[in-house]
Amino acid sequence: MLRRLLLYLSAAGWARRIATHWGLARRVALRFVAGETLDDAVEAARKLNQQGLLVTLNYLGESITRAEDTEAVVATYLALIEQIHTQHLRASVSVKPTHLGLDIGEDLCRDNLRQILLAAKSCGIPVTIDMEGSPHTDRTLRLYRTLRDEDDFSNVGTVIQAYLRRSEADMQQLAAEGSFIRLCKGAYLEPPDIAFPDKVEVDANYVRLVELYLTGSDHAYLCLATHDERMIQAVQKLIRQYTISPERYEFQMLLGVRSDRQAELAAAGEKMRIYVPYGEAWYPYFVRRLAERPANVWFFLRMLVGR
Numbered sequence: 001m002l003r004r005l006l007l008y009l010s011a012a013g014w015a016r017r018i019a020t021h022w023g024l025a026r027r028v029a030l031r032f033v034a035g036e037t038l039d040d041a042v043e044a045a046r047k048l049n050q051q052g053l054l055v056t057l058n059y060l061g062e063s064i065t066r067a068e069d070t071e072a073v074v075a076t077y078l079a080l081i082e083q084i085h086t087q088h089l090r091a092s093v094s095v096k097p098t099h100l101g102l103d104i105g106e107d108l109c110r111d112n113l114r115q116i117l118l119a120a121k122s123c124g125i126p127v128t129i130d131m132e133g134s135p136h137t138d139r140t141l142r143l144y145r146t147l148r149d150e151d152d153f154s155n156v157g158t159v160i161q162a163y164l165r166r167s168e169a170d171m172q173q174l175a176a177e178g179s180f181i182r183l184c185k186g187a188y189l190e191p192p193d194i195a196f197p198d199k200v201e202v203d204a205n206y207v208r209l210v211e212l213y214l215t216g217s218d219h220a221y222l223c224l225a226t227h228d229e230r231m232i233q234a235v236q237k238l239i240r241q242y243t244i245s246p247e248r249y250e251f252q253m254l255l256g257v258r259s260d261r262q263a264e265l266a267a268a269g270e271k272m273r274i275y276v277p278y279g280e281a282w283y284p285y286f287v288r289r290l291a292e293r294p295a296n297v298w299f300f301l302r303m304l305v306g307r
């Protein structure tokens, strides 16, 4: 119930307008975001690199409705890529398709992605196209495949969500194509005919998809994006069982979530990448993080009443 309410609020314009003018909400959100500026993001990435952690940087924003607004987003990503390169950060980039105009048109989004991928490719930086709600799934996968195959970008990857019923077929196909995929559980409000409603089913599907993908091809790459200890243990077991090379996978977690475990996995020799978002449009990202863990809501409420 609480998760569904929060996911509804994450997409509600009226709630965003109230929260973004609220200093306390901004302070709490900073647990999950690096800050509002590019300098904040670079600084956070540098610190994580110093701890032996890889990074993927995301400029916060989504659901853009005016084509001209996407120009500034592209320019920001180009500046970010330049900083990653000149500051020698061990960082990739993650982008949301609707931040680059997918809701306006697929061609616009593809042109914008091309500019970002070209700059990133010249610096050897990978770019992952994040996955948003299910109305965007087909178009996002089409963009990924077009950029990979027609535009020949070897530095592009995308995301599959284990809560979607369609994901088994997608993962099978993507493995055969030798894709670069991040597998997460999924963070949006979806109806039960499209997504498994129960956590137990989502978790079982996550493990099934990992096995299917890692055994479905010997050249596909998998980013295991989860904080769930049971998923981590199950994945490590599969990796041992099938003797999967460390060149074929990495773990990923979000900034501010299970930081101790992030360090522990890196110290144990796992490739561990932290998703580091920054920018002023933190509201929907923050509320999706609250929805993932009720304890975060109580933490927020405790701060609210000053205890």
Ligand SMILES: Cc1cc2nc3c(=O)[nH]c(=O)nc-3n(C[C@H](O)[C@H](O)[C@H](O)COP(=O)(O)OP(=O)(O)OC[C@H]3O[C@@H](n4cnc5c(N)ncnc54)[C@H](O)[C@@H]3O)c2cc1C
Residues within 6 Å of the ligand: 129, 130, 131, 132, 159, 161, 182, 184, 185, 186, 187, 188, 225, 226, 227, 228, 229, 231, 252, 253, 254, 257, 258, 274, 275, 288, 289, 290, 292, 293, 296
């Ligand atoms: C690197 C990365 C990239 C992602 N990209 C996408 C994307 O492109 N599209 C998309 O739909 N989703 C994305 N997600 C979000 C993802 O879909 C899940 O919503 C999120 O990761 C929570 O799922 P979980 O696997 O951690 O397991 P859950 O079952 O949600 O959580 C398991 C345990 O992990 C801990 N935990 C999980 N979340 C939190 C939190 N917010 N705060 C504190 N503790 C927490 C708790 O201990 C919890 O009990 C991404 C996640 C990561 C890590």
